[in-house]
Amino acid sequence: GxxxxxxxxxxxxxxxxxxxxxxxxxxxxxxxxxxxxxxxxxxxxxxxxxxxxxxxxxxxxxxxxxxxxxxxxxxxxxxxxxxxxxxxxxxxxxxxxxxxxxxxxxxxxxxxxxxxxxxxxxxxxxxxxxxxxxxxxxxxxxxxxxxxxxxxxxxxxxxxxxxxxxxxxxxxxxxxxxxxxxxxxxxxxxxxxxxxxxxxxxxxxxPGGAGKQLAQVMPAVLGAKAAGCLQRFQTQVELAEGAGAVNVDGYVSRAAPGCGRGSADRHFFSINRRPVELPKLTKALNEVYRTHSATGQVAMAVLDIKMPPEVVDVNVTPDKRTVLLHCEKTFFAGIKEAFAQALEPARSTYELNMTQPERRAVSRKAVADNQAEAEAAGEAGAGGKEGQDGTGQ
Ligand SMILES: Nc1ncnc2c1ncn2[C@@H]1O[C@H](COP(=O)(O)OP(=O)(O)O)[C@@H](O)[C@H]1O
Ligand SMILES: [Mg+2]
Missing domain, CATH: 3.30.565.10 (Histidine kinase-like ATPase, C-terminal domain)
Structure with a gap:
């Protein structure tokens, strides 16, 4: 046999x-x-x-x-x-x-x-x-x-x-x-x-509750200070002929100094409301944010991505957290461009011809200002759950 x-x-x-x-x-x-x-x-x-x-x-x-x-x-x-x-x-x-x-x-x-x-x-x-x-x-x-x-x-x-x-x-x-x-x-x-x-x-x-919006839970999940550093980010990326469009909606860190983070530990992505890992999107966002942040930090990001079901395959790994995107080149290029544009107003307020040490000094001061501001807001009872997240932040 x-x-x-x-x-x-x-x-x-x-x-x-x-x-x-x-x-x-x-x-x-x-x-x-x-x-x-x-x-x-x-x-x-x-x-x-x-x-x-x-x-x-x-x-x-x-x-x-x-x-x-x-x-x-x-x-x-x-x-x-x-x-x-x-x-x-x-x-x-x-x-x-x-x-x-x-x-x-x-x-x-x-x-x-x-x-x-x-x-x-x-x-x-x-x-x-x-x-x-x-x-x-x-x-x-x-x-x-x-x-x-x-x-x-x-x-x-x-x-x-x-x-x-x-x-x-x-x-x-x-x-x-x-x-x-x-x-x-x-x-x-x-x-x-x-x-x-x-x-x-x-x-x-x-707290939950019918009709609650993302912005209303961000302080509880991310902390009041972190949530205060975010700006709304919405964009639409057209895919190849006939493949439809991708709509991105959520929040990203503002380019202001002190708003970024040392590591990309605060990236939350979902596709059609399914939480997923998108390491390539993390990389794309980091690349853009780094050029806008004098301290070389990375952004926080909470993004829900809506795309036609035909261009995403969730049946790739058993845990379904890894997904396969068709047209991912077009998508990542589009989102990078939109993200850069969203950060642009903040960048133009920097002196572009400052030396690196000068820029760092400016940003250090801004970081301190930013923290003072956020702490003041936190004490005013913004309902922050700072220090509760237990993830070592
Ligand atoms: N929390 C729950 N509440 C109600 N039904 C549940 C719950 N968890 C599992 N089920 C039922 O058990 C089935 C099997 O669950 P699962 O093994 O996770 O497979 P799947 O989610 O892929 O259907 C589900 O299809 C659902 O009918
Ligand atoms: Mg299940």
């Missing part, structure tokens, strides 16, 4: 699961996607020991109906996508039916849920294969809580990684959650961590 044989399905599952849930960050992201897909207007993320002990995402969304309990964590079971043809138009954040089943393979998963009109909720336990193994009645308001503990306990190498880099991974997860808070200003978001010793701390908190 041959040596090429099919793996049994449980092994295949274990192997594939490791690609959907790569780390703490992707686990959190999948659960938040599900909460938003369920129509949540409030969402709470609770970490214990920076996620090493557990993480829990609660929402006030649709809840899960009893008829769906059995299939909830089964591989490729989804309520969102019926056929590949729909993939181009997907409006939901999830669509593969892989997240919960993958989480079951790499952690202990307990779901409590209650759907509209149900007399009582349920507490559901799932095994590593994603099969429902215990269920009991449980009282709770409408919505769903997914608790994930002992992440990667079954894969010692990853578990070690998680334990060793707990704070770094937690900071990354918080960054992702800040991105969601910014992309969904109408959703109340609360993120907290319970360390092994001491009190639970809140790291992200937005």
């Amino acid at each position: 041959g040596v090429v044989r099919a793996l049994d399905s449980s092994t295949t599952h274990r192997v594939c699961a490791g690609q959907v849930v790569l780390d703490l960050c992707s686990a959190v992201k999948e659960l938040v996607d599900n909460a938003l897909d369920a129509g949540a207007t409030a969402l709470e993320v609770r970490f214990r020991e920076h996620g090493v002990a557990s993480l829990e995402v609660s929402d006030n969304g649709s809840g899960v109906r009893p008829g769906d309990f059995g299939a909830l964590c089964r591989r490729s079971c989804t309520s969102k996508l019926r056929a590949f043809a729909e993939l181009r138009q997907v409006g939901t954040l999830g669509f593969r039916g892989e997240a919960l089943s993958s989480l079951c393979a790499v952690a202990d998963v307990v779901v409590t849920t209650c759907a509209e009109g149900e007399a009582v909720g349920a507490r559901l336990e799932f095994d590593a294969e994603g099969e429902l193994c215990a269920s009991a009645a449980a009282a709770r308001p409408r919505g769903t809580t997914v608790a994930v503990s002992n992440l990667f306990a079954k894969t010692p190498v990853r578990r070690k990684e998680l334990e060793r880099h707990a704070r770094r991974d937690f900071a990354r997860a918080v960054h992702v959650l800040q991105g969601y808070a910014l992309v969904a200003p109408n959703v109340r978001v609360a993120v907290s961590n319970q360390p092994a010793k001491g009190a639970r701390t809140t790291v992200v908190h937005t």
